[in-house]
Amino acid sequence: MMPEKICGKPEKTKGRRKKILGLSLGLVGLIYVLYLFHLVSSFPPLKKEPAVIKKEIVGAYHLHTRFSDGRGRVEDVVKAARKNQLDFIILTDHGQPNLACLQSQGWRQGVLVLAGTEMSTSRGHLVGLAFSETVRNLPRQAEEAARIIQKEGGFTIIAHPYSKVSWSWGKENELYLGLELIDADTMLRKKWLPNLPLFPLLLFNKRIFALRMLESFPLPFRQWDRLNEIAPPHYGFFSCDAHLFYETLLSLFHLHLPLERELPPEFKAAREIIFNSLQSGAFYNAIDSAQPASGFNFWAKKGEEFYPMGRLIKLKPGEKVRLYIRAPTFVAGRLVLIHNGQKILTTMEKEISFEPEASGFYRVEVYLQDKSILPENLPWIVSNPIFLRMDQDDAHSD
Ligand SMILES: [Zn+2]
Ligand SMILES: [Zn+2]
The missing domain is CATH 2.60.40.10 (Immunoglobulins)
Known part of the structure; x- marks a missing residue:
């Protein structure tokens, strides 16, 4: 009789423990779901403007595809751009230059796909845009590369100057047209761990997930102002630097171009209008998912x-x-x-x-x-x- 009694007790305790564990897990799960629900329902909705200005066009800049270290194809980025109602996207795969990326330009499903190249230089990463298609073998020396791009009709933007591969500042800053003020990739890398509990939002509310990644980072803004005092003009760019999660990252940072007329249907003419607007600083940046x-x-x-x-x-x-x-x-x-x-x-x-x-x-x-x-x-x-x-x-x- 005794051994039976001894065996019976632990089984009963085990069962009770399992029950308590199950109940606790259920409770934690319930609290978590309630938390996500509260977060989503308490977030202010997007307010649509009643009359959108017809001639203003909106796009996303600094995007990577499988032509370098991005996870998606050009079609995936185009799909994400359509979901975010963008008029144009600017691909910037790594290379000296990246020819495959440059050759992917054109109208695709109503989205103007433009391309440049993100170069690895002696000072850091430098994005070259609008240069002639005959350019080959861009040098690693930053000033030299910027000079060639300029001579070939293009312009350069200093990429993520204070994060990832930071830019080492030199003297000839007038060679570069501008710098990136903020980039989504840096924020995603920085915030993915603290934002781990929000990952389910990627399935049903990408907007809140994206906005929760943001934080203020005044250093590039200060440097931008400094550059405009010593070597004007320098223009500021909001950058996606997207390698994956295209739909989410393309919802965040946009370039807005208030144009004098609609974009023409011919690719080359449309490309010229956008690159000319960027090159002359005739645009503003915005966080449109806010x-x-x-x-x-x-x-x-x-x-x-x-x-x-x-x-x-x-x-x-x-x-x-x-x-x-x-x-x-x-x-x-x-x-x-x-x-x-x-x-x-x-x-x-x-x-x-x-x-x-x-x-x-x-x-x-x-x-x-x-x-x-x-x-x-x-x-x-x-x-x-x-x-x-x-x-x-x-x-x-x-
Ligand atoms: Zn980079
Ligand atoms: Zn990049």
Whole structure:
């Protein structure tokens, strides 16, 4: 009798333990599901603008495919671009240059596929765009590579200057057209572990997953302002640097080009319009998955003449110029006007104009008022600068 009793007790305890373990796991699972449900339901929805400006076109820049270290084919990126309603994408596979990537350009399923190359150089990674298709064997020396790209009709952008392969700054900064201010790949790498519990969101709410990766990173913005003081012009680019998760990463950072007319159907003409806009800084950057940013604009008017973002305006003594800023009207945003790296005006108004009195560069940042969407200090919209030069400055520098 005794041995039976001894055996019976542990079995009973085992059963109870299993029950408790099962109940606890169930409870943890339930809390986790409730947490995800709460996160999704408490997130502000996208507010669609009633009338989208017809001529503004939107695209994503810095994308990798299987032509280098990306996981997807060009078709996969195009599919992701269509899902995100993008007009164009810019592929930038690694190479010196990457010929297969360059040859993949063209219209595909209504998306304009453009390509450049991300070069590995002596200073870090450098993206070359819009250069002639005859270019071969780009050198590793950064300045030399930038000079060749420039001579062949193109321009270069310093990729992820403060993350991954950081850029080692030199003297001839005027060789580069601009730099990346923010990139999705760096954020994904940094945040994937703390965001591990949010991975199920990739199945049913990619937007929240993507936004949860973001954090403010002011260093590239400061360097951008510094470059525009010492070697203007430099333009800022929001970069995807996507290798996988295309649909999610292509929803985040966009380049917006307010154009004067619709894109033409001929590939070469359309390509030229987009690359010319980028090369002249006539575009702004936005985190459209936070809220759609279309409708923003920043321009200047001197007399009867209009100047888009990116332009240098020369003023003779007595001449006046006026800057105009228009924010998208359907969400609350805080406009900040920056002059030579310093905030000089902050307003909640949707449309303002300002008469600048000093030379230098003026640019705009817009922050969402709803703090639950983006981390504080991370701008929703970042314009490219407008540069002013009074005639006295010329006399001074002579
Ligand atoms: Zn890179
Ligand atoms: Zn890259």
